[in-house]
Amino acid sequence: MSLGGIFDTHSHYCDIQFEKDRAQTLSFIKDSGVCGIIECGCDYKSSLEAVKLSKDYDFVYAAVGVHPESVNDYTKDELENIRNLYSNKKVVAIGEIGLDYHYDDLAKDKQIYLFEKQLILSKELDLPVIIHDREAHYDTMELIKKYRPKGVLHCFSGSVEMAKEALKLGMYIGLGGAVTFKNARKPVEAAKMLPDDKILLETDCPYMAPVPYRGKRCDSSMIASTAEFIAKLRNTDTQKFIDKCTENSKRLFLS
Numbered sequence: 001m002s003l004g005g006i007f008d009t010h011s012h013y014c015d016i017q018f019e020k021d022r023a024q025t026l027s028f029i030k031d032s033g034v035c036g037i038i039e040c041g042c043d044y045k046s047s048l049e050a051v052k053l054s055k056d057y058d059f060v061y062a063a064v065g066v067h068p069e070s071v072n073d074y075t076k077d078e079l080e081n082i083r084n085l086y087s088n089k090k091v092v093a094i095g096e097i098g099l100d101y102h103y104d105d106l107a108k109d110k111q112i113y114l115f116e117k118q119l120i121l122s123k124e125l126d127l128p129v130i131i132h133d134r135e136a137h138y139d140t141m142e143l144i145k146k147y148r149p150k151g152v153l154h155c156f157s158g159s160v161e162m163a164k165e166a167l168k169l170g171m172y173i174g175l176g177g178a179v180t181f182k183n184a185r186k187p188v189e190a191a192k193m194l195p196d197d198k199i200l201l202e203t204d205c206p207y208m209a210p211v212p213y214r215g216k217r218c219d220s221s222m223i224a225s226t227a228e229f230i231a232k233l234r235n236t237d238t239q240k241f242i243d244k245c246t247e248n249s250k251r252l253f254l255s
């Protein structure tokens with residue numbers, strides 16, 4: 001039985017890895033049961049590309065914003081330029097934004113400044129946020145508590161306790177290929193306990209391909225494997241699980 005109605009809430013098809021076969025890949029994934037994608041920008045340039053992609057494909061939506069890894073290249077007028085993109089009808093979120101404490105050369109104070117600016121913007125524009133949190137759980141949660149945005153913690157890597165706290169604040173939890181990895185104890189625990197109406201499926205493609213594709217270039221069709229894995233953990237039917245996640249995605253981003 002083939003699975004359908006898949007909504008990928010986090011992709012990077014504007015990445016250079018899709019340069020040669022972007023159009024073929026997008027038509028392939030549409031034929032593979034993917035009904036929606038949110039293409040995420042990381043800076044002004046990729047945000048602009050995300051908007052363009054969303055105009056070219058009816059099933060593609062865009063998130064625009066400045067990623068914490070872009071903090072060193074960030075220029076003063078970048079947020080102002082990005083702000084001009086929000087009037088576009090297919091821009092459905094501010095993302096991806098957040099904190100990344102994995103790399104020492106990304107200044108924390110600058111990251112926090114940018115994250116806060118964009119959280120404030122999300123309140124002003126009443127748009128959901130797509131949050132990247134890598135090894136920065138404490139500060140991320142503090143800022144979510146402070147600004148109370150609506151949105152998703154993408155590629156969730158925290159504990160069950162953190163998931164519960166985020167749920168209390170109304171956040172959705174994004175699960176992708178990382179749940180299927182061998183060492184994925186924490187995301188697996190979270191995937192088991194999350195309520196049906198708070199899970200979003202995602203890839204973060206071209207990265208994070210799920211098992212059995214781990215290490216390969218990822219695309220949204222591989223969500224079927226991730227969904228099958230999580231549905232098994234939750235003792236539920238895979239297609240029912242996908243449908244629920246798609247319903248959640250549409251509630252958060254398209255309503």
Ligand code: NI
Nearest residue numbers: 010040096204
């Ligand atoms: Ni991403």
